[in-house]
Amino acid sequence: MNKLSLILFPLMVSASILYSAKPMNIVFMFADDHAYQAISAYGSNRNQTPNIDRLAKEGMLFDRAFVTNSICAPSRAVILTGKHSHLNGQLTNGQRFDGEQQTFPKLLQKKGYQTAMVGKWHLKSDPTGFDFWQVLQGQGPYYNPPMNTPDGVKKITGYTTDVITDVTLDWLKNKRDPNKPFILMSQHKAPHRNWQPGPKYLTKYDGMDIPEPETLRDDYKNRLEPASTQAMTIDRHLSTSDLKIKAPSNLTPEQKEKWDAAYGPKNKALEDANLEGDALFKWKYQRYVKDYLRCIDAVDESVGRILDYLDQSGLAENTVVIYSSDQGWYLGEHGWYDKRWMYEESFRTPLLVRWPGVTKPGSKNTDLVQNLDYAQTFLDISGIKSPKDMQGKSIVPLLKGKKPKNWRKSLYYQYYEFPGGHSVRRHYGVRTETHKLIYFYMLDGWELYDLEKDPNELNSVYGQPEYAALTKELKDELNRLRKKYKVPVDDRPLTKVPRTPRKPKKEKKKS
């Protein structure tokens, strides 16, 4: 071997490895309403999620992952299309997703990927762009879920989180073509309201107190009226079904027996105790949060079963695993359950990614990322160029530990579902690394939060002279983002949603 080939040989070998590398598979595990506060890798003081934590230990945890519109169906539509709600047409839960439009599964399918979707779909229209799909009907029940498939409805007995995991594993083991790369979306109903635990976890956390968040007894002072006029307080808005004063009606006799064993005596105890005031409030919080955490326990177990199978089958090495949720959630912060707000707990969402050989194990990212980025990220992982009309950014450079110089410095958010459940006013806004400006446009009212001084967002500093210059900057940034993302000046009434953006009119100056 001469000198030149000594130099070239290793280069040629590494180049051939690069070109012969198999395309990566993608497993996207997705929960509904999973608060990052209920993941131990995110520092939960309320529960342990050892399996989700494996992704943090072996991959990258995103500490500043956000959504664009904090509610279920719209978030799913943003993820599928890589476009904001006003462009994909899914402004609220009430609409039917237009499955004719471009989505990332269709683009992956075209390039030879097998695409599979199991679990909660929640978009009214049937899934499109999937070689295999088996999905819950609408929200789906926690027990014995009927599931829609291209061949009709399948009735299945069992706890829904376990059922979704079983169908996911069955596809991985028995149904896919082992010679093709795949993307598998395994999407849970849990821990969505009304938080019905599986039989295995019904009595977990009994006899212990779950810590309360600092802002549980928020008085909503120093903010505009929407924070106090919502309908999502643990104190006043949890229903009998949320609190399981009565057992649900769709249980098998065996499940009913377990349910009664877990909840029956407590119902009686509550009547006997005749609780009121703060004691009743505390009881409701514990009841609510424990059931929520029990639902998470089954989701965490599901993640573990899927990771174990990837390990056993040898797929793990060539598979990117992602865990996320359709939005964040209030586990008592501000006295609330539910989501919808641009305030941190619902605006943020968990995001963990394991990509063997690419993400540094145990790494944490603090750049601003959004669910708007997922479609382009999946395409990038698969070596597919993103279409120009997608509005996010691939996070693959971040996964490689290389932040691009022009990475975004602010996020755009807009929530539309008012009038609607829980009475959260429509709002839009901008968040930077340090501040958040929110505009409640139906009320023409602004809030500004200094996230470094006031991370719990208890005091709006809008209108305070020392923030005047910053407010001006944030308003300019908000206008820039609205233009960039082609946001129409006014949102249409909810019953008539435009499929395409309306030509923006000249925006009136608001101060």
Ligand code: CA
């Ligand atoms: Ca949700």
